[in-house]
Amino acid sequence: MKTRTSYTIPIVGLLVLAGVFSNAPPALANCGIPPGVTPLAEPGVTAQQVENGSVSLVDFTLEMRNQYKTLSQNITTLEEMAYYICLTRQEGSAYRSGSTYLVALTPDGRIYVHAKSMALSGWQLNPLIYGEILLALGVSPTDLANLASPDPATAAQAGAAVFNTLSQEPDAPFDATTPIPGLRPGIPGAAGHAAVYFSVNFRLPLVLLAGFDINETHVVKEEIDYGAPAITAKDVVDRETLKAFVEEAWKFVFALHQTRDLTASSKARIALRDPNGPWRHGSVYLYILDRISNIIFFHGAFPDRFEFKPLIPTVRDVVTGEFVLPQVIAAATSSPEGGFVEYYFDDPNDDTDRADIPKVGYAREFTGTIKEVDGTTFQLRYIIGSGFYGRAPDVVPDGPFTQVEATVSGDAVEGLNVAFARSIAGQQPDYAYSAVTDANGSLSLTISNPDGVSGYYTARASNADGEIVGQWHSIPLNHNQRQVLKLTLGGNMEVVRVEPLAAAKPVLAAETVPEVSGLAPNFPNPFNSATLITYHLSSPGPVQLVIYNVLGQPVRTLVNESQAAGTYQIRWDVLDQRGISLSTGTYIARLSYPGGVQTQRLLYLK
Numbered sequence: 001m002k003t004r005t006s007y008t009i010p011i012v013g014l015l016v017l018a019g020v021f022s023n024a025p026p027a028l029a030n031c032g033i034p035p036g037v038t039p040l041a042e043p044g045v046t047a048q049q050v051e052n053g054s055v056s057l058v059d060f061t062l063e064m065r066n067q068y069k070t071l072s073q074n075i076t077t078l079e080e081m082a083y084y085i086c087l088t089r090q091e092g093s094a095y096r097s098g099s100t101y102l103v104a105l106t107p108d109g110r111i112y113v114h115a116k117s118m119a120l121s122g123w124q125l126n127p128l129i130y131g132e133i134l135l136a137l138g139v140s141p142t143d144l145a146n147l148a149s150p151d152p153a154t155a156a157q158a159g160a161a162v163f164n165t166l167s168q169e170p171d172a173p174f175d176a177t178t179p180i181p182g183l184r185p186g187i188p189g190a191a192g193h194a195a196v197y198f199s200v201n202f203r204l205p206l207v208l209l210a211g212f213d214i215n216e217t218h219v220v221k222e223e224i225d226y227g228a229p230a231i232t233a234k235d236v237v238d239r240e241t242l243k244a245f246v247e248e249a250w251k252f253v254f255a256l257h258q259t260r261d262l263t264a265s266s267k268a269r270i271a272l273r274d275p276n277g278p279w280r281h282g283s284v285y286l287y288i289l290d291r292i293s294n295i296i297f298f299h300g301a302f303p304d305r306f307e308f309k310p311l312i313p314t315v316r317d318v319v320t321g322e323f324v325l326p327q328v329i330a331a332a333t334s335s336p337e338g339g340f341v342e343y344y345f346d347d348p349n350d351d352t353d354r355a356d357i358p359k360v361g362y363a364r365e366f367t368g369t370i371k372e373v374d375g376t377t378f379q380l381r382y383i384i385g386s387g388f389y390g391r392a393p394d395v396v397p398d399g400p401f402t403q404v405e406a407t408v409s410g411d412a413v414e415g416l417n418v419a420f421a422r423s424i425a426g427q428q429p430d431y432a433y434s435a436v437t438d439a440n441g442s443l444s445l446t447i448s449n450p451d452g453v454s455g456y457y458t459a460r461a462s463n464a465d466g467e468i469v470g471q472w473h474s475i476p477l478n479h480n481q482r483q484v485l486k487l488t489l490g491g492n493m494e495v496v497r498v499e500p501l502a503a504a505k506p507v508l509a510a511e512t513v514p515e516v517s518g519l520a521p522n523f524p525n526p527f528n529s530a531t532l533i534t535y536h537l538s539s540p541g542p543v544q545l546v547i548y549n550v551l552g553q554p555v556r557t558l559v560n561e562s563q564a565a566g567t568y569q570i571r572w573d574v575l576d577q578r579g580i581s582l583s584t585g586t587y588i589a590r591l592s593y594p595g596g597v598q599t600q601r602l603l604y605l606k
Helices: 047-051 057-074 078-088 127-136 141-146 152-167 239-259 262-273 324-332
Strands: 102-105 111-114 171-175 191-199 204-210 287-290 295-299 339-344 358-371 377-389 401-409 417-422 433-436 442-448 455-462 468-477 481-488 493-500 531-537 541-548 554-563 566-572 585-593 596-604
Touching: 047 057, 057 078, 057 171, 057 191, 057 204, 127 141, 127 171, 141 152, 152 191, 152 204, 239 262, 239 339, 239 358, 239 377, 324 339, 324 358, 324 377, 401 417, 401 468, 417 442, 417 468, 433 442, 468 481, 468 493, 531 541, 531 585, 531 596, 554 566
Parallel strands: 401 481
Antiparallel strands: 102 111, 102 204, 171 191, 191 204, 287 295, 287 377, 339 358, 358 377, 401 442, 417 433, 417 455, 455 468, 481 493, 531 566, 541 554, 541 585, 585 596
């Protein structure tokens, strides 16, 4: 995995510098102030002033260079570094406004910090652009050309010369938007001001860019070494494969640290984020937390939200009301093998997710010793974690229903949205019942309707872009039956088998009261006006019965008193604490009693 680079520099933390933690957009308050850290003073020149034209881009760049240089000389901990970098990434701060923000490059032209898009960190800036920047900063054309020499000695000598030039901390405007005949085309947007400062922390010069709105068109696509994990993100389907996936990630990360190679480490960040690579697939991705600094160094899905941000728990389990992050850390450190956490949370970034679909997370603390070139050693302590979606609980509808299990065959059958509608002459189909196919093209759904479900149906399959890729007609479905179908994207439909469903016999709550303390199944569930909640106490004591919404917010306290042992029933009429009717959806009943806590999902359908 090691690749040649012209610079031998320390890379601790550069591998992971910049689902569970937060879903709020970045805000100044999110940076916090670590204990003992001096708040960053407002700079004399701000990004807002550049945007409104009251100061020049040059003034802003030099002010930021002086700020970074001063911080580099005074920072002693990673917590301090994370706090300051976090502030410079906040939209609306003095350091970022509109198209005015900072990008820091390592001497080999890789993006180290991108204030607007940390997803681009680790990428190599287009050499035609970076070459223009180096020339503007005083690097000689000869040294620039020799960097690409096939002779290792010549390339190393040129690299040393570039390093020395940048170490003098030059600054200059650059412009690669105008084509140079025979050398390069004009590159849209590639202009701004560059200033270099020498980082005492990393013992190398870093190039600051301002006024250059760097996006994916400005970086190069490289050959990436993804390693060879025995279990990939796509293979994660249960706890066993999830645990193995996280262990494979540690092997990959630790091996890269041992190479002491900045280029390989930067590419690894790209590999870990690639949705088409082995380390990320759908809702399965990795995150890395450094236990020495308690900083999230890497997040495979949402780097702008989580990387180099304080460890502030904000996401609650909508069932228990507890914060998820402390549970993850506790599980990771609970044993040498780490641990699992199951929680309920509606991911707002995933339209297919719901609060009643359980999330299963696994995290583990890993340690390893890295040997420096001078023989000294340092210790790595990382928590690496990942997770996957479980299966939503089966809910028996309150009226006539039927179950459909189907397998779609053809090309690209994973991730298709297959929707069913009743075929009624003279009426436009209402595709109200849908499910998403898995890797094998399989799906399962329940169709219910108080007016009956028996009849002929039509169905259609859409891909992620919303294009209809398959359509079927005259599908016979009947009440109280499970129909197994075979569908081909070409339009053929086959009924494989039909079998009766077990009759759904309503069970009165009084018939299922537990002998020990706890909740019995509420009845009815789903319900459309009110539901009866039954619970039993095997010993007297304080009792709380609270209803929560899917965001984990309490909406109604039904019981809050000391009660004697016995069985209790209480009717909930779907009103909140103020007596206002609540909207349709899933709610959580949480019973706290002497010796325990129990929760139960309630499905309200108007």
